[in-house]
Amino acid sequence: MKKNSLKKYYLIILLLSVIVGCKDKDTSSSSNNDMETSTDSERGNDSDSGDDLDVKTSNFSESDKSLICLWPKVGLRDIAGRKGAKYLTTIYFGETVKFLGEKETASDNKDYLKVELSDGQQGWVYDYLLSENGKLAVLKNTLAIYKRPDVMEFVGNKFGRGDIVVVLNESKGDWQKVTGFQKENEGWIQNSDNFVYDELDIKLAILYNRAINEDSQSKKQKKLKLITDNPAFQQSSFIDIVQNALIGDDNDAYGEDDFSELDASISSDQLYISTDVLNARSNPNSEEDNVVFQLEKGDVCDIIEKGNFETIRDNSSNWYKINFNGNEGWVFGYFTSKK
Incomplete structure (x- = not known):
């Protein structure tokens, strides 16, 4: 009798252990998936669910202190920082959130802000983003x-027609x-003006920006076409920008960019940029806020070092440390002649 009771006792303990173990595993998996689905702009993972095509409008009053997201995707988390934090949802570029007045420096020495989304959800975000x-x-044109409100302070860069900007609360005469x-x-x-x-x-400009920043050509075209097929956007004065982008993509698909002369002229320790704009980073990691300068299509760079092979959003290549006109940085080879 004692033996049977003891056996039953051990069986119950074993069963409870299995149940708890499975639960812990599910929780851990869910937490990891949350971290991978969206990070503080540093990760660009995307899904085809279409959720990021929804441009949320602000329902906050003018007295609320609002913040505007400047990165493609920013993770909202339940606590300040990333260590031990649970992912709640994604804030997209151009989305406005309300600052709730709480600021905290986390263990990563970064400042985080507590915010509220337009649907009432609250959480923490990295303030720099x-x-x-x-x-x-x-912008119309x-x-x-300029570095300062003075025509002598031109920095060499320009905003293009259709670019999204945040107009800050600083002005001087006709300068903004x-x-x-x-x-x-x-x-x-x-x-x-x-x-x-x-x-x-x-809304059109935000969706256009999200589309052209897709690394996957198929996703980019799909999102551009969703904009042009939307009857509401036919009334926008910027619809031509989206249409031209689609035409440009079609031309690229048929190989109208001819780099044959560049191929013949560059040496094995050089590469050229094969995409419109490519970020050069301080280290070979696309998940960090580490852009040091940008390169344009056709720019020829000297290779300093060949880095690790990596797959980023279905695109596989090595990283390369390059020198371009005295500027050094890391570029992902998939968008260069080393693809």
């Missing part, structure tokens, strides 16, 4: 960027301070 006290606008996508371009521009605040135009 959002812009405070600004208003979204689309190409405009030069603005910041752009991923804060890559920030400074003063002249002629504020070029700012378009129309909600339809802003």
